[in-house]
Amino acid sequence: MSRRLAREQVFTLLFQIDFTDSFEEGTEQIERYLAQYPDIESLDTNFILEELEGIRQHQDKIDTTLEKYSEGWKVTRMGKVDRAILRLAVYEIFYATDIPVSVSINEAVELAKKFGEDSSPSFINAVLGKIVQQESLDGYDE
Structure with a gap:
């Protein structure tokens, strides 16, 4: 499985967990979900x-x-799709040091194109762009 598809699985699980409002309750969901894909x-x-x-x-x-x-x-107040995508991207930008910032942003926009509303890609790109610009993150290449 490519990293892109694995990231899509993370997004799907985040989206599902958002309905329970709790990662603890979502743990069982994660196990059931992953068991579907042996x-x-x-x-x-x-x-x-x-x-x-x-x-x-x-x-x-x-x-x-x-x-x-x-x-x-x-x-x-954000839509659940946008919220899940943004949480994933912000996590990768700040904490997943092995993933280039530009890759995290690009992947987030691609997820938004695939799963979000028509306005989702531009909203997500704008929010992530502001974060990267204002936080002066190294390694960001627009």
Whole structure:
């Protein structure tokens, strides 16, 4: 499975977890979801679980960052698709040091094109662009 497809699985799980409002309640969901795909390689499973655990650990900081840069949008008012994509991307930008910032942004926009509303790609690109610009993140190549 490619990293892109594994990231899509992370997004799908984040989206599902958002309906339970709790990662703890979502843990059982994650196990059931991954059990449906026995062909997922252990390397991909590890990536998926590491991303989800990282997002869980840093969710408060991620949400604070999103509210700071989304100009008047509270995280709770964002659509569930956009919120899941943004949480994943912000986690990767700040905490997944092996993933280039530009890749995280591009992948987030691609997820938005595939799963979001018509306005999702531009909204997500704008929020992530502001975060990267204002935080002066190294390695960002527009």
